[in-house]
Structures are given as C-alpha cells and as structure tokens.
Amino acid sequence: MMLNEVVTAKAVAGSPSPKMTDAMTASLFDDPPQPARPPEVLEPGALVLRGFALAQAADLLAAVQQITAQAPFRHLVTPGGLTMSVAMTNCGALGWVSDRSGYRYDPTDPQTGQPWPAMPPLFRQLALDASQAAGFAHFAPDACLINRYAPGTRLSLHQDRDEGNYAHPIVSVSLGVSAMFLWGGAQRADKTRRIALLHGDVLVWGGPARLRFHGVQPLPEAHHPLTGAHRINLTFRKAG
Numbered sequence: 001m002m003l004n005e006v007v008t009a010k011a012v013a014g015s016p017s018p019k020m021t022d023a024m025t026a027s028l029f030d031d032p033p034q035p036a037r038p039p040e041v042l043e044p045g046a047l048v049l050r051g052f053a054l055a056q057a058a059d060l061l062a063a064v065q066q067i068t069a070q071a072p073f074r075h076l077v078t079p080g081g082l083t084m085s086v087a088m089t090n091c092g093a094l095g096w097v098s099d100r101s102g103y104r105y106d107p108t109d110p111q112t113g114q115p116w117p118a119m120p121p122l123f124r125q126l127a128l129d130a131s132q133a134a135g136f137a138h139f140a141p142d143a144c145l146i147n148r149y150a151p152g153t154r155l156s157l158h159q160d161r162d163e164g165n166y167a168h169p170i171v172s173v174s175l176g177v178s179a180m181f182l183w184g185g186a187q188r189a190d191k192t193r194r195i196a197l198l199h200g201d202v203l204v205w206g207g208p209a210r211l212r213f214h215g216v217q218p219l220p221e222a223h224h225p226l227t228g229a230h231r232i233n234l235t236f237r238k239a240g
Helices: 018-030 054-070 121-133
Strands: 040-043 046-049 087-092 095-099 102-106 143-149 155-158 170-176 179-183 193-197 202-205 214-216 231-237
Touching: 040 193, 054 087, 054 121, 054 143, 054 170, 054 231, 087 095, 095 143, 121 170, 121 202, 121 231
Parallel strands: none
Antiparallel strands: 040 046, 046 202, 087 143, 095 102, 143 231, 155 214, 170 202, 170 231, 179 193, 179 214
C-alpha cells in the first residue's frame, strides 16, 4: 500500500458540472439507507453489491465495538514519517500495520503486544457471501482492516499489494456516512471514476482488476444514525 501518496483526482469524460455535482452530493449524503439494488459492474472483476450488508449493518457495527475494545483505533505512521488521517485497526489472524520500517502484515498488534482479535464469524460469512456473489468462490480471508473516517478524512490513491498473492479478491464493506470512492486504472496517473458508496454497499474486486489504483475523497460533513459523523470500512483480504 502507498497510503501516503497524494490523490490526483482527474475529471473523466462526461462528468457532471461542479454545480450539478454539489447538488448530487448533497442529495446523496442526506438520503437514508437505500434498499438493495442491482449490482453495478465497474469493469471485469470489479463490482459494487448495492445494499448487500444492510440487513447485518447493526450487528457488524456492534462487532466493531467489541474488536476496538481490545485493539483500539489508531493513526499509523508511513515509512516516510507521515501520520495517516484515517484511524484503523484489525481483526483476524493477520493485521496490516505501517511504521518507519515499512508496510506489512503482522499476527501481533504492535500497540498491545497481543494477537489481533479473532475475526467474528459474521464478518467471515459476509466476506464469503459477497465474494461468491461477485464470482469469486472459496474466499477465506485471514485479515480484516477496519478503517474509521472522520469528516475531511481521505484515502489517497494506492494499490493493495502487500498481500503478495493476488489470486484472491478484496472485499470492502461501507457502513455509516456515505463516501465517494475513486476507482482508477493500472497506473496512478490513469483517469479515475467517482463511485458513491452508501451505507451497506459492498465493493469487490479481483482477477484482472485486483491491482487497480483506488482511494476515497474527503469524507463530507454528514450524520448517520448508527455511526454519527463517521464512516466505517471493513476490508477483507487473504494475506497469509
């Protein structure tokens, strides 16, 4: 991962005008959670399962609270010495960590010296169901990164490369305040698409899309009844 890289959000052909985008964004982030909708294909190997996690959202967030009681959210430092704006923690056999020595997966939480909390069965089943719905069978994640976005927080364009084995997909679950996801190409300089991710949406990418650059635009000021001003993102990987 290269989370310290600066996002260069480029306009794509056919994008709405800034005025239209502002109006659309205001409407998007004020709306209540939406019912499940047809999947949205981004490209071969990548699609958004709209509303896929809605029915389990409250239970997922309750599990996040239990996990963070053992492994609290923290702001990691990049190898270059920058502090990440997104707060994060992990659950599962492996957890993604970053410090001045580099990016890596580790079975131990460096903050507590203890193993990461076990991945809840609810998490594992959701990741399996979503990956199967997206056409990736037998996904068995051993790491779940839990990110907490506050207003203004963003995730710069990066690739998920630290897993080493790219045969397995990434499953990303959005909870709480809606976000504008940036979907790029094989190179950081490629044009990006903006994909609105709402509470309960699940994004899955793998196969030919596994190493696409992606990120998140700054989270808007908004409120969600389950998460307040925050967005919670669960990202499942096979890292071991």
